[in-house]
Structures are given as structure tokens and as C-alpha cells.
Amino acid sequence: MNLxxxxxxxxxxxDKGEMVDYKVTEISEHMSxxxxxxVLNEQLIASGKExxxxxxxxxxxxxxxxxMYINGEAHGPDRGVTxxxxxxxxxxxxxxxxxxxxRAAAFPVIKDLVVDRSAFDRIQHSGxxxxxxxxxxxxxxxxTLISKTAADKAMDAAxxxxxxxxVATCKNSSAMLFVGAKVSQYALLPQGQVEATDRxxxxxxxxxxxxxxxxxxxxxxxxxxxxxxSLENIARMNREFLKASIKG
Amino acid sequence: xxxNSKVPHGPLKDKWTDYKNQINLVNPANKRHIDVIVVGTxxxxxxxxxxxxxxxxxxxxxxxxxxxxxxxxxAAQGGINAAKNYQGDxxxxxxxxxxxxxxxxxxxxxxxxxxxxxxxxxxxxQCVAQGVPxxxxxxxxxxxxxxxxxxxxxxxxxxxxTGQQLLLGAYSAMNxxxxxxxxxxxxxxxxxxxxxxxxxxxxxxxxxLVTGEIERHSAHAVVIASGGYGNVYFLSTNAMGSNVxxxxxxxxxxxxxxxxxxxxxxxxxxxxxxxxxxxLTLMSESLRNDGRIWVPKNLEDVKAIREGKLKPTDLTEEQxxxxxxxxxxxxxxxxxxxxxxxxxxxxxxxxxxxxxTGEAVYxxxxxxxxxxxxxxxxxxxxxxxxxxxxxxxxxxxxxAKYGNLFQMYEKIVDENPYETPMMxxxxxxxxxxxxxxxxxxxxxxxxxxxxxxxxxxxxGANRLGASALMQGLADGYFVLPYTIGDYLSDDIRTGKxxxxxxxxxxxxxxxxxxxxxxxxxxxxxSVDHYHKKLGKIMWDKCGMSRNKEGxxxxxxxxxxxxxxxxxxxxxxxxxxxxxxxxxxxxxxADFLELGELFAKDALVREESxxxxxxxxxxxxxxxxxxxxxxxxxxxxxxxxxxxxxxLHKEDLAYENIEVKERSYK
Numbered sequence: 001m002n003l004x005x006x007x008x009x010x011x012x013x014x015d016k017g018e019m020v021d022y023k024v025t026e027i028s029e030h031m032s033x034x035x036x037x038x039v040l041n042e043q044l045i046a047s048g049k050e051x052x053x054x055x056x057x058x059x060x061x062x063x064x065x066x067x068m069y070i071n072g073e074a075h076g077p078d079r080g081v082t083x084x085x086x087x088x089x090x091x092x093x094x095x096x097x098x099x100x101x102x103r104a105a106a107f108p109v110i111k112d113l114v115v116d117r118s119a120f121d122r123i124q125h126s127g128x129x130x131x132x133x134x135x136x137x138x139x140x141x142x143x144t145l146i147s148k149t150a151a152d153k154a155m156d157a158a159x160x161x162x163x164x165x166x167v168a169t170c171k172n173s174s175a176m177l178f179v180g181a182k183v184s185q186y187a188l189l190p191q192g193q194v195e196a197t198d199r200x201x202x203x204x205x206x207x208x209x210x211x212x213x214x215x216x217x218x219x220x221x222x223x224x225x226x227x228x229x230s231l232e233n234i235a236r237m238n239r240e241f242l243k244a245s246i247k248g
Numbered sequence: 249x250x251x252n253s254k255v256p257h258g259p260l261k262d263k264w265t266d267y268k269n270q271i272n273l274v275n276p277a278n279k280r281h282i283d284v285i286v287v288g289t290x291x292x293x294x295x296x297x298x299x300x301x302x303x304x305x306x307x308x309x310x311x312x313x314x315x316x317x318x319x320x321x322x323a324a325q326g327g328i329n330a331a332k333n334y335q336g337d338x339x340x341x342x343x344x345x346x347x348x349x350x351x352x353x354x355x356x357x358x359x360x361x362x363x364x365x366x367x368x369x370x371x372x373x374q375c376v377a378q379g380v381p382x383x384x385x386x387x388x389x390x391x392x393x394x395x396x397x398x399x400x401x402x403x404x405x406x407x408x409x410t411g412q413q414l415l416l417g418a419y420s421a422m423n424x425x426x427x428x429x430x431x432x433x434x435x436x437x438x439x440x441x442x443x444x445x446x447x448x449x450x451x452x453x454x455x456x457l458v459t460g461e462i463e464r465h466s467a468h469a470v471v472i473a474s475g476g477y478g479n480v481y482f483l484s485t486n487a488m489g490s491n492v493x494x495x496x497x498x499x500x501x502x503x504x505x506x507x508x509x510x511x512x513x514x515x516x517x518x519x520x521x522x523x524x525x526x527x528l529t530l531m532s533e534s535l536r537n538d539g540r541i542w543v544p545k546n547l548e549d550v551k552a553i554r555e556g557k558l559k560p561t562d563l564t565e566e567q568x569x570x571x572x573x574x575x576x577x578x579x580x581x582x583x584x585x586x587x588x589x590x591x592x593x594x595x596x597x598x599x600x601x602x603x604x605t606g607e608a609v610y611x612x613x614x615x616x617x618x619x620x621x622x623x624x625x626x627x628x629x630x631x632x633x634x635x636x637x638x639x640x641x642x643x644x645x646x647x648a649k650y651g652n653l654f655q656m657y658e659k660i661v662d663e664n665p666y667e668t669p670m671m672x673x674x675x676x677x678x679x680x681x682x683x684x685x686x687x688x689x690x691x692x693x694x695x696x697x698x699x700x701x702x703x704x705x706x707x708g709a710n711r712l713g714a715s716a717l718m719q720g721l722a723d724g725y726f727v728l729p730y731t732i733g734d735y736l737s738d739d740i741r742t743g744k745x746x747x748x749x750x751x752x753x754x755x756x757x758x759x760x761x762x763x764x765x766x767x768x769x770x771x772x773x774s775v776d777h778y779h780k781k782l783g784k785i786m787w788d789k790c791g792m793s794r795n796k797e798g799x800x801x802x803x804x805x806x807x808x809x810x811x812x813x814x815x816x817x818x819x820x821x822x823x824x825x826x827x828x829x830x831x832x833x834x835x836x837a838d839f840l841e842l843g844e845l846f847a848k849d850a851l852v853r854e855e856s857x858x859x860x861x862x863x864x865x866x867x868x869x870x871x872x873x874x875x876x877x878x879x880x881x882x883x884x885x886x887x888x889x890x891x892x893x894x895l896h897k898e899d900l901a902y903e904n905i906e907v908k909e910r911s912y913k
């Protein structure tokens with residue numbers, strides 16, 4: 001198929017940036033979206049132009065590096081996939097496709113479609129862990145029983161890949177799905193209980209410092225999340241936060 | 249220099265404990281004055297950085313990705329082995345050790361493997377304490393599954409995302425130390441050289457991938473944890489950025505490179521679909537617990553399937569050839585990866601491949617749907633369930649176990665694997681070879697260590713499933729943090745290492761000149777042009793089977809391609825900006841050297857062992873034929889051109905295990 005691409009080009013963080021049109025031809029429907037971008041970039045390099053910078057690494061939907069806003073949706077029109085898992089069969093011959101970076105005040109653009117998501121790391125630094133040293137003397141893994149339901153729910157929350165689609169999708173650029181998922185994983189497990197109060201207070205505090213917006217429960221994040229992280233996690237974080245606030 | 253593996257004396261089962269009791273330690277107050285650089289933040293690098301920081305060392309961590317959480321360990325799916333014997337099925341430290349040595353086709357170092365098996369149980373305890381949500385059964389205990397090449401269930405898992413959860417565990421341990429200032433994290437940075445001062449590794453030269461700035465970083469020791477080199481094949485299941493650069497740079501500065509030809513071609517990957525393909529996707533080996541592998545018995549059926557006139561589900565049991573069950577009745581679909589891959593290639597080479605390219609076999613879950621469905625019907629007290637009901641109940645169980653993998657398959661192939669068998673074909677997945685290390689995990693450069701997939705130590709010529717995660721975390725959490733202390737105990741009075749020295753000047757100059765050369769070359773072909781060509785040579789001549797003639801040709805072709813690369817490569821943009829093409833050019837340049845050494849290593853190893861299959865050396869029924877005189881590790885010393893590398897042999901002695909023909913029949 002032949003396509004017109006409207007792509008955000010921005011030299012660096014200080015550049016104003018603009019949309020630029022490109023044409024690609026003979027795109028197979030079996031290609032992944034990023035393979036289509038590879039074709040475009042090889043074309044640009046061959047004609048002496050600068051290729052489009054975009055983040056990507058594992059190309060199997062788990063590292064969370066790829067981050068394109070395609071036709072107004074984080075990771076494009078398909079559901080339950082990252083940009084790298086999106087395939088060209090979702091598009092038609094002659095389509096015009098708009099490609100932008102994930103936009104949020106807390107995710108400044110580095111170049112073209114590459115954004116800086118280190119705010120997510122800093123939120124994790126503030127409490128996204130259990131304080132346990134490596135020793136070789138921790139208790140046996142089966143010493144504490146954990147119900148299958150709790151373990152499964154914790155796993156569902158822990159499935160978050162930290163891509164930032166939730167933030168890019170939210171009209172308020174809220175990171176509450178991301179933070180809620182991490183808070184939930186630990187809140188559901190006995191190992192997370194000891195530090196539960198400090199964890200939720202510190203992570204929410206850091207989230208606010210980074211300039212992420214608030215949650216107004218539109219649920220758009222849940223729909224666009226490539227890993228199907230549920231809104232329940234935001235509710236659970238709010239409960240944990242309330243509990244922690246009362247405890248002080 | 250003679251190779252000294254520094255394996256401690258004494259009985260195998262006491263070696264590690266006795267050794268730990270005797271080595272030098274650094275007192276906690278002195279650790280504050282010692283810096284350690286860790287390159288890479290996967291399971292090995294992440295766990296090492298966190299543990300070293302917990303112990304009190306000042307750690308500097310480097311990752312080329314935008315966050316440590318994105319290292320490619322995250323993509324490991326199936327699970328992690330540990331000799332816990334929770335299932336009571338006869339597992340033990342010795343059995344894990346035995347399986348690993350046998351699985352590696354008797355080409356790994358006994359003492360290292362035994363230590364790995366010994367600490368494996370600690371890993372599970374540690375990860376559970378960190379809040380890693382492993383799968384559990386209804387009683388609240390940890391669940392296990394089986395992997396290839398073993399007869400017990402010792403694999404712990406978190407759905408099909410075990411690597412992700414373990415890496416997030418190590419990442420969380422890192423985060424705690426980053427918050428305390430004990431780890432200084434350098435994201436979007438790439439190590440481009442090691443700096444050796446007075447014969448010791450004392451720092452690295454790194455490039456900031458956002459600004460292009462070249463930076464000097466000093467430390468008392470340097471740990472390479474940068475993963476494997478599977479991307480030398482262009483197409484592999486590795487991440488796009490996975491590279492050999494860190495390992496190759498230390499090799500060029502004096503670290504021997506061991507067994508480069510030992511590569512794992514994983515049997516269950518999604519087949520390639522066209523020339524535009526940028527990478528391959530793995531379908532976890534755990535699927536072979538429940539999936540049966542087959543091709544049609546008759547060539548007419550193959551033809552009809554390829555033409556779309558026949559569906560695989562139309563074929564009766566009698567018309568199918570479950571070739572693994574036929575050839576290897578004892579292990580069936582759970583033979584080790586090298587064996588399963590070669591068997592698939594054998595069938596496809598004979599013309600039985602089931603897709604248009606002729607390079608695919610079926611992985612079929614119908615029998616599992618039936619088996620699990622019948623069991624569920626009994627549990628749920630459903631009398632006389634219809635076949636549809638049984639299938640539906642069975643599919644629910646399979647979905648709970650592997651749902652994300654089935655979804656991944658459907659998104660890529662556009663076929664529903666619940667309704668029609670998956671198509672799979674072998675692909676490059678892991679490299680057992682790597683930087684040579686001694687028992688302390690130290691390379692032949694004093695103070696330079698290599699851990700995880702970046703080293704060569706534990707898997708011999710073939711790695712068993714769910715053992716990569718085990719080795720990465722064993723090295724990072726439980727081995728390196730002890731052994732590095734023995735070396736660093738001499739450095740408590742050294743003080744901060746200055747970066748303002750002739751050695752750092754020289755290393756930085758070399759790095760800058762190379763970058764400037766690449767940028768200013770303004771040739772005619774893109775970096776990918778060369779990478780694809782290299783990949784084709786590697787796959788055709790150094791792939792699943794190799795022979796003398798092909799390997800000799802590969803050495804010449806790679807050498808010529810490298811020359812062409814340096815003359816005609818085109819790198820757009822400048823050196824002082826975010827420039828992915830420039831970063832990639834450096835990595836491909838290193839692959840072009842490694843590839844040649846790889847072919848040379850494969851040529852010299854005149855035997856078949858594990859993932860290294862030489863057509864000249866096979867048994868009458870086509871199995872790998874080991875040769876007694878090759879019972880050694882090949883450690884290569886850099887001497888300019890890769891083809892001039894000098895071979896050093898580390899003889900392998902097996903005192904606790906009988907070396908036998910490796911049979912899975």
C-alpha cells in the first residue's frame with residue numbers, strides 16, 4: 001500500500017518543531033508499524049536527509065520504549081498493543097497517518113518522536129521498592145503463603161511496562177494509572193505492607209512534583225494501555241492514600 | 249599468558265562455601281571509598297549494581313536505554329530454574345548441576361555450574377522478598393512448570409513475563425539505591441571503551457547518546473553486564489539495540505573472548521514473513537509443556553497446505569508426523585533447544601515446512617485443550633460435556649497460562665492460535681560464548697569483570713531453558729558481590745582514580761577519532777545495508793549447521809565486508825546530537841569484527857557440540873558428535889585482525905559427572 005505520513009520533526013528540546021509530510025510506497029500489510037518507519041528512514045538516508053528519531057528496542061511489546069502517538073491515539077488504533085506490535089494491516093492503501101511524540105509537560109521532547117520519561121523513574125525512586133537487602137538469608141520463598149487471587153492481581157498490576165501511554169492519552173496528563181499499578185502491586189502482597197504508608201505518600205508526592213495532572217476518571221488511560229492495566233488500580237491507590245493520610 | 253581458572257580446591261559441594269570463608273573482604277567503612285562501574289542494567293547488571301550499592305560501594309550504572317527497566321532481560325518469558333524441589337519430584341542441587349552440564353554438552357566448567365545450582369534457591373527467596381509476583385497455586389504456594397532437557401518441574405514463573413518481573417525486581421532494588429545516592433545512574437549512555445591503567449581496568453569512556461558528549465568515568469573496577477551478541481545475525485530475538493560493543497572493547501584491550509561460536513538457535517520463534525523483517529519474536533519454550541510439534545507425513549498434504557487448499561486442522565492423527573515424539577520418546581517435545589531446532593531444520597530441509605517460505609512447523613495445542621478441558625469438566629461436575637464445552641474449558645486453562653503469548657502471536661501473524669496450530673521456526677536467541685572469566689568472574693584484565701550473558705561461563709555449548717535468568721541473577725546477586733571484594737581489598741588505600749591521565753586521554757582520543765571518521769565518511773550505503781549483509785553470511789554459513797568450506801568462505805566474506813564498510817558507510821547527521829545511526833554504526837563495526845572471530849572459532853572446533861553443529865561430525869542418526877580432544881574452552885586473544893587471534897585452551901575436567909553421549913531418546 002502507499003501512504004502519506006505526517007510526522008512531528010523537532011531538532012532538539014529547544015526547537016519549536018513542526019509536522020512534515022512524507023510518502024512511503026509498497027508497504028506490506030504484514031509489516032509492523034516500526035518496520036514501516038524503518039523503510040521510511042532508509043529512504044531518507046539514501047536521499048541524504050535526516051532519518052526520523054524514535055524510541056524502540058525489544059520490538060515485542062514488553063520493554064516499553066516505543067512511544068508514538070498515531071492518528072491521535074497512543075500506540076495507534078489497535079487495542080492491547082504497543083507501537084512495535086501494531087501492524088500495517090490496521091491501515092488502508094492511500095491513508096494519511098499522523099505521527100506525534102507522547103505529549104505531556106512532564107515528558108519533554110528530546111528529538112522528533114523521542115521523549116524524556118525520566119519522571120517515571122524518579123517516582124519509582126521515591127518508593128517503588130521493598131527495602132530488602134540481598135543476603136542469601138532471606139526466609140524461604142514458601143514461608144509466607146499468598147492467596148492465588150492476591151498473587152494474580154498483583155501480577156496484573158505489575159504487568160505495567162512504564163511506556164507512558166496513559167499519560168499521553170489523559171487530557172490532564174495524569175500518571176495515576178502508572179503510579180496506581182506500582183502501589184497496587186505492593187499493596188496486594190504481604191511483602192509490601194511494612195512500608196505501605198510511606199510508599200504511597202512519597203510516590204504521590206513525587207508524581208505531583210513532576211507536574212503530572214490529576215485524575216478525573218474518564219478511563220481513557222485504561223482503554224489505551226497496551227497491557228490492559230485496570231482503573232481499579234487507581235481506586236486502590238486512592239484508598240491506600242486515604243488510609244496513609246489518616247494514619248499520618 | 250596462561251589461563252588460570254582459579255577454581256578452588258576441595259570437594260565440589262564445599263568449594264564455594266570454603267572459598268567464601270577464605271577470600272579477603274573489604275570493611276564497610278572502606279567500601280565507601282571504592283567505586284565500581286557496571287555497564288548494563290539487565291538481570292546481571294541490575295542485580296549486581298543494587299547489591300554492590302547495598303554493601304556500601306559507590307556504583308555508577310550505565311544503560312543505553314532511557315531507563316534501567318528496559319534492558320532486554322525484560323523480554324524473557326518462560327521462567328527461572330531453581331533447585332527448590334517444592335514439587336517433591338526428586339530435584340536437588342546435584343540434579344540441576346547435572347542437567348546443566350549435560351544440557352551444555354559437557355563444555356562448561358563444573359565448579360561454576362555447581363555454584364550456580366547452589367545459589368539458585370536463594371534467588372527465588374530474594375525475589376519473593378522483593379515482591380516479585382510469581383505464579384502460585386490455590387494453596388498459596390509457589391507453582392512450577394517444566395522446561396526442556398530435564399525430568400523435573402523446577403521452573404518458577406510469572407505468567408509469560410518472568411523476565412519482566414525479575415527485572416522489575418532488580419530495578420526496584422536499584423531504585424532504592426539510586427534514591428540513597430549509592431548508585432549514580434547514567435541512562436542513554438553507551439560505553440565505548442575501557443581504560444586500563446597499570447594493567448588494571450580503571451574506568452570507561454562513554455558517550456551520552458542525547459548530546460553526543462564523550463565522557464570519562466573512573467572506578468576501581470569495571471563490570472561488563474551488557475548481554476549477548478545474537479544481533480551479529482541481524483535477525484534475532486534480541487532487542488534492536490543489543491550489541492557486543494562493551495564486550496568487544498574489553499576484548500581488544502586484553503580480555504580473552506571465549507567460545508564465540510556457541511550460539512543458541514531457539515526452536516520456537518514466529519517464522520519470518522518478508523525481507524523488511526527487523527527482528528524475530530520468541531514464543532516461550534514453556535509452550536512445549538502443552539504444545540505438540542508436528543509436520544504432515546505426506547508431501548502432498550504439505551503442498552495442499554501451502555496452497556491454502558487444506559487446513560492443518562483437517563489432517564487426521566495418522567497424517568501427522570510428531571517428529572520429536574517419534575525421534576526422542578523419553579523427552580518428546582521437551583528435548584533441549586539445540587536438538588529441537590535441528591530436528592525442525594531437518595524436516596524443513598526435507599521439504600515438509602508448512603508455510604510459503606518452507607520454513608515453519610506446527611505447534612499444536614488441541615491435545616492440551618482436550619486434556620485440560622476433560623479435567624475441568626470433572627472438577628466442575630459437568631456430566632457428559634460436549635466436545636465444544638471441553639475445548640472451551642481447556643482453552644480457558646491455556647489462556648490463563650500463556651494468554652499473553654497467544655495474544656502476541658495473533659497480533660503478529662493475524663491468525664488465532666486457539667483455533668489453528670501456531671507456526672514456528674528456529675531463530676537466534678542467546679549466545680553461550682562471551683568474555684572469558686575465571687571462577688571470580690574476572691576477565692583476563694585485572695579488575696574487569698563480566699557477568700550474565702556477556703560472559704561464557706555456565707552454559708557450555710547449549711543453554712537449557714529458564715537458565716539465563718538464573719545465571720544473570722546468580723552472578724549479580726550472589727557471586728560477583730563476594731568475589732569482587734577479594735580484588736578490591738587491595739584498593740582500600742588507592743583513593744579516587746583520576747580521569748586526568750594519559751591513559752584516559754588516549755582512550756578518549758581513540759573513541760573520538762572513530763566517531764568522527766564514521767560521521768565524515770559520507771559513503772554510499774546505510775549502516776543497515778551492512779548489518780543485513782553480515783547477518784546473511786552468519787545465518788547461511790555459521791547458522792544451525794556449519795562446515796569447513798562455508799566457514800572458510802565466511803571468514804573471507806566478512807573480512808571483505810568490513811573493509812567495504814569502513815570505505816563506504818554512510819552515517820547521516822552530526823556527532824553532537826541524538827543520532828541513532830551513529831550509535832548503530834559503531835555497534836555494527838564491532839559485529840563485523842566479532843563475526844569473523846566467530847567463524848574462525850567454529851572452523852577450529854572440529855566437532856559438534858550443543859549449538860555448534862559441524863556437518864562433518866555427526867552420528868549415523870544425525871546427532872551431534874563430540875570429540876574427546878575438544879574438551880576445552882577456546883579463549884581467543886586479540887592480535888589485530890580477528891583472523892589473527894591467538895587460541896588459548898582451558899581444559900575441562902569432569903570429576904563429578906560422567907561424560908557420556910548426550911541422549912534424549
